[in-house]
Amino acid sequence: MTARVGVITFPGSLDDSDAARAVARAGGEPVPLWHGDNDLRGVDAVILPGGFSYGDYLRCGAIARFAPVMRELVPAARAGLPVLGICNGFQILCEAHLLPGALTRNAGLRFIDRDVRLRIETTATPWTRGFAPGQEITVVLKSGEGAYVADAGTLAALAAGGQVVARYSGGNPNGSAGDIAGVCNEAGNVVGLMPHPEHAIDPLTGPGRDGLGFFTSVGSAMAGR
Amino acid sequence: MVDTVARAAAAPDQPQPHAELGLTDAEYARIRELLGRRPTDAELAIYSVMWSEHCSYKSSKVYLRQFAEKAPSTRALLAGIGNNAGVVDIGQGYAVTFKIESHNHPSYVEPFQGAATGVGGIVRDILAMGARPVAVMDALRFGPADAPDTRRVLPGVVGGISFYGNCLGLPNIGGELAFDPCYSGNPLVNALCVGVMRHADLKLAAARGTGNAVILLGSGTGPDGIGGASVLASATFAGGESAKRPSVQVGDPFMEKLLIECCLELYAAGVVVAIGDLGAAGIACATTELAAAGGTGMTVALDRVPLRDEGLGPAAILMSESQERMMAITEPASLPAFLEICAKWDVPATVIGEVTGTGQLEVGWHGAQVAAMPPASAAEGPLYDRPAARPAFQDKLQLDEPTALTGPMVGATGDRLRSDLLALIGSPDGAAKTWVTEQYDRYVRGNTVLAVPHDAGVLRIDEESFIGIAISTDGNGRYCLLDPYAGAQLALSEAYRNVAATGAVPLAVTNCLNFGSPEDPAVMWQFAESVRGLADGCQSLGVPVTGGNVSFYNQTGSQQIHPTPVVGVLGVLGDVRTRLPSGFGAAGETIMLLGATAAEFGGSLWAYVRHGHLGGLPPAVDLAAEQRLASVLATGAAQGLLSAAHDLSDGGLAVALAECCLVAGTGCEVEVPSVPFVSLFSESVARAVVAVRARARDQFGELCAAEGVPASVLGRTGGTALDVAGQFVIPLDELAAVHQGTLPAIFG
Numbered sequence: 010m011t012a013r014v015g016v017i018t019f020p021g022s023l024d025d026s027d028a029a030r031a032v033a034r035a036g037g038e039p040v041p042l043w044h045g046d047n048d049l050r051g052v053d054a055v056i057l058p059g060g061f062s063y064g065d066y067l068r069c070g071a072i073a074r075f076a077p078v079m080r081e082l083v084p085a086a087r088a089g090l091p092v093l094g095i096c097n098g099f100q101i102l103c104e105a106h107l108l109p110g111a112l113t114r115n116a117g118l119r120f121i122d123r124d125v126r127l128r129i130e131t132t133a134t135p136w137t138r139g140f141a142p143g144q145e146i147t148v149v150l151k152s153g154e155g156a157y158v159a160d161a162g163t164l165a166a167l168a169a170g171g172q173v174v175a176r177y178s179g180g181n182p183n184g185s186a187g188d189i190a191g192v193c194n195e196a197g198n199v200v201g202l203m204p205h206p207e208h209a210i211d212p213l214t215g216p217g218r219d220g221l222g223f224f225t226s227v228g229s230a231m232a233g234r
Numbered sequence: 235m236v237d238t239v240a241r242a243a244a245a246p247d248q249p250q251p252h253a254e255l256g257l258t259d260a261e262y263a264r265i266r267e268l269l270g271r272r273p274t275d276a277e278l279a280i281y282s283v284m285w286s287e288h289c290s291y292k293s294s295k296v297y298l299r300q301f302a303e304k305a306p307s308t309r310a311l312l313a314g315i316g317n318n319a320g321v322v323d324i325g326q327g328y329a330v331t332f333k334i335e336s337h338n339h340p341s342y343v344e345p346f347q348g349a350a351t352g353v354g355g356i357v358r359d360i361l362a363m364g365a366r367p368v369a370v371m372d373a374l375r376f377g378p379a380d381a382p383d384t385r386r387v388l389p390g391v392v393g394g395i396s397f398y399g400n401c402l403g404l405p406n407i408g409g410e411l412a413f414d415p416c417y418s419g420n421p422l423v424n425a426l427c428v429g430v431m432r433h434a435d436l437k438l439a440a441a442r443g444t445g446n447a448v449i450l451l452g453s454g455t456g457p458d459g460i461g462g463a464s465v466l467a468s469a470t471f472a473g474g475e476s477a478k479r480p481s482v483q484v485g486d487p488f489m490e491k492l493l494i495e496c497c498l499e500l501y502a503a504g505v506v507v508a509i510g511d512l513g514a515a516g517i518a519c520a521t522t523e524l525a526a527a528g529g530t531g532m533t534v535a536l537d538r539v540p541l542r543d544e545g546l547g548p549a550a551i552l553m554s555e556s557q558e559r560m561m562a563i564t565e566p567a568s569l570p571a572f573l574e575i576c577a578k579w580d581v582p583a584t585v586i587g588e589v590t591g592t593g594q595l596e597v598g599w600h601g602a603q604v605a606a607m608p609p610a611s612a613a614e615g616p617l618y619d620r621p622a623a624r625p626a627f628q629d630k631l632q633l634d635e636p637t638a639l640t641g642p643m644v645g646a647t648g649d650r651l652r653s654d655l656l657a658l659i660g661s662p663d664g665a666a667k668t669w670v671t672e673q674y675d676r677y678v679r680g681n682t683v684l685a686v687p688h689d690a691g692v693l694r695i696d697e698e699s700f701i702g703i704a705i706s707t708d709g710n711g712r713y714c715l716l717d718p719y720a721g722a723q724l725a726l727s728e729a730y731r732n733v734a735a736t737g738a739v740p741l742a743v744t745n746c747l748n749f750g751s752p753e754d755p756a757v758m759w760q761f762a763e764s765v766r767g768l769a770d771g772c773q774s775l776g777v778p779v780t781g782g783n784v785s786f787y788n789q790t791g792s793q794q795i796h797p798t799p800v801v802g803v804l805g806v807l808g809d810v811r812t813r814l815p816s817g818f819g820a821a822g823e824t825i826m827l828l829g830a831t832a833a834e835f836g837g838s839l840w841a842y843v844r845h846g847h848l849g850g851l852p853p854a855v856d857l858a859a860e861q862r863l864a865s866v867l868a869t870g871a872a873q874g875l876l877s878a879a880h881d882l883s884d885g886g887l888a889v890a891l892a893e894c895c896l897v898a899g900t901g902c903e904v905e906v907p908s909v910p911f912v913s914l915f916s917e918s919v920a921r922a923v924v925a926v927r928a929r930a931r932d933q934f935g936e937l938c939a940a941e942g943v944p945a946s947v948l949g950r951t952g953g954t955a956l957d958v959a960g961q962f963v964i965p966l967d968e969l970a971a972v973h974q975g976t977l978p979a980i981f982g
Contacts (some may be wrong), residue, residue: 020580023491027678061403062488065401119673120400120675122677123672123677149676151400153400210675214683
């Protein structure tokens with residue numbers, strides 16, 4: 010069956026239509042979700058897209074975490090619903106304590122828009138199961154507060170527990186601890202990724218189609234239930 | 235005590251501060267004559283901002299008429315000059331609206347907010363036409379890159395554009411960055427926005443329908459940007475600029491993003507009769523222009539305007555340039571639906587008045603009338619035909635040809651040519667702009683097909699049919715100083731050629747005319763010549779001017795900028811999959827040079843970088859040749875004969891080849907005709923480098939012959955160096971290090 014993948018629009022979400030396009034391109038059915046609704050519309054998976062929810066006021070993701078839709082999402086994610094937070098979505102998942110650590114200002118203190126190489130560190134998540142372990146892919150990084158930080162104990166636990174989903178390869182663009190580009194929760198169903206796979210689904214409009222794997226992965230994960 | 239219409243009649247001789255507000259004695263007298271009494275404080279505020287140079291175009295209108303008078307006949311124009319932005323039919327039911335606007339003065343006084351709100355302002359212009367904004371570009375000019383003040387202004391400007399544009403979710407798909415001492419103290423920050431709509435969605439800013447509601451939506455009104463259009467944008471700098479910082483607005487891109495989505499939903503729901511953006515001159519401008527365009531009247535109660543500062547009086551509320559506001563007209567029956575959509579998007583919306591049939595703008599403040607005036611008298615403004623005179627320095631400048639510098643280069647060694655090329659691509663003007671463009675989101679919305687460093691930004695408009703658009707902005711202050719008529723046409727030529735190099739067919743033009751003080755006859759002559767040149771050029775090329783912006787007073791004391799018309803050209807691509815990148819890709823393809831080369835070095839990058847020389851005449855304009863070249867490029871792209879095309883401009887063939895190699899890291903081996911120096915560095919117009927697909931060489935050659943475009947084989951793509959046979963070899967690593975290193979070394 011076709012995976013129904015919800016894409017949440019918060020005030021200030023920007024890459025929501027891009028995430029929906031990527032879901033459709035991967036054969037899934039994108040389902041728009043609204044921040045103000047207490048309703049996940051029965052979707053099989055959820056994407057929190059990139060952008061500047063609530064203008065990044067207070068702190069990136071700090072206000073979005075209190076949106077009505079998050080009251081539904083948090084328990085569902087804890088119960089195993091596949092969730093992918095991209096860029097601002099990653100920041101929201103950290104603020105909502107669904108993922109450990111936090112995202113801070115880039116080392117250079119400037120916004121960075123750049124094609125980056127990633128190494129997929131674990132394929133044991135519904136979003137990366139279609140990749141080969143250690144596979145290198147090219148996707149788009151575009152963020153001002155993308156430097157992943159966590160205390161030493163957390164970083165060690167992430168590495169030991171296979172919770173580092175992807176690392177930057179061939180240069181750390183933003184000062185992220187351990188070159189970390191993405192992490193998941195202990196169960197593996199909630200993934201946060203700073204770069205944007207949804208902008209690497211078509212060589213016409215991005216650096217290639219390597220990013221499509223995240224969206225086909227979740228589709229096959231649903232089909233394989 | 236608030237000044238009312240009744241008080242103005244009762245105390246007719248009360249002194250008023252018209253000069254401090256930027257009005258001349260004659261203009262003040264004219265206002266009194268129009269009203270038959272002295273203006274109230276509120277009326278004086280309205281006239282002072284609406285009659286400012288920035289809003290009224292009072293010194294430029296007499297020339298700008300040529301854009302309409304000389305407009306080539308085209309069916310592509312759905313709305314032209316005089317609207318917030320021109321609207322172009324690109325086919326398949328799509329209309330594209332685009333415009334470029336200056337935010338020069340605010341960006342010098344407060345670089346970050348000045349540039350940020352420049353983006354915000356042009357985006358609202360596009361939104362007001364009924365379109366979804368889909369991309370931005372920025373054309374930037376600063377003083378010398380290594381000057382201390384440039385290090386203050388440039389990072390602030392780029393940061394502001396990055397902050398605002400990225401937060402709005404609009405891809406930045408291109409622009410310009412140039413440096414010259416003439417822009418010290420007068421940086422040019424020109425922002426372009428492009429929007430897309432269906433033909434039926436076009437909105438015009440004309441208040442119609444007696445009894446319809448006047449709604450102010452968006453941010454609260456605060457004390458920021460008061461007098462921005464008059465005391466800031468319409469005067470020269472003369473020291474004490476930091477005191478003008480309150481005249482700069484402060485931007486909230488989050489509110490603007492909500493405003494965009496809210497307005498688009500309002501349009502889709504059919505609850506908007508008319509809409510206008512609030513930019514320069516704020517409510518004063520929106521009310522007078524909406525009522526004047528509709529031929530109607532309007533009553534407005536200023537005490538209903540939501541304020542961020544309760545201390546503001548009526549005059550300040552009228553003049554405030556607080557950002558992220560729009561004014562809409564809706565039918566009373568649609569009002570509940572209108573307000574419900576605004577609530578969904580958390581956009582404050584307040585009914586502040588209604589459309590009337592009186593032909594008067596009547597402004598109230600807690601029950602008292604503080605303004606009662608014919609709106610058109612403010613919206614139309616005065617008209618000046620200022621003295622214009624060819625500058626005394628012009629002849630001497632034009633006679634100062636760089637022949638003494640170029641002469642010895644005829645016998646230049648390969649080593650000398652090599653070091654000259656490296657000097658050019660490592661100069662701030664010739665260097666890679668990555669330091670800037672990496673701070674801009676180019677990918678958001680997922681339709682960016684080409685952005686920097688390609689010749690033009692290319693966007694996909696329709697995901698099914700693949701129709702798309704290409705846009706480029708260009709200007710060259712050096713050429714324009716030498717000859718403003720030719721210089722304006724050269725800016726047009728280059729933008730036209732850049733669009734053509736992607737394979738697109740150029741359709742329409744927007745412009746941002748940056749000049750010194752119109753009160754200087756020499757500047758007025760430069761302006762007159764530039765407008766005449768641009769209007770004639772557009773007529774010849776068959777591309778109409780759809781709108782634009784004039785920025786005068788770009789001077790500090792008597793030091794004025796070079797005349798700098800910046801021209802934006804929009805083109806259409808039937809299928810964006812056929813677009814041409816500017817860099818070499820596959821190895822083994824044939825590199826050809828299209829166009830004819832003469833020894834033309836007046837105003838060239840070579841003369842400027844190598845010798846600090848600026849004199850002589852700019853390259854000869856040849857618009858017919860540009861059209862032939864564009865035709866060949868469009869056909870070559872559409873038929874799949876070419877794999878890359880790059881226009882030749884600053885720094886000529888040498889710089890173009892270096893850039894072609896660096897885009898994708900594919901080198902080339904070429905041979906250039908004698909004289910190598912002239913072949914490599916001349917800036918003759920109507921030329922491009924192309925990579926021809928392996929089996930298409932004969933067919934492309936025949937196409938060029940049929941169109942009358944000179945075409946010569948230079949060599950082949952491939953390798954890891956730029957290899958000019960018998961002259962020099964530069965490994966791509968070295969080329970890239972020089973090209974990329976300059977701006978980070980200066981700006982960190």
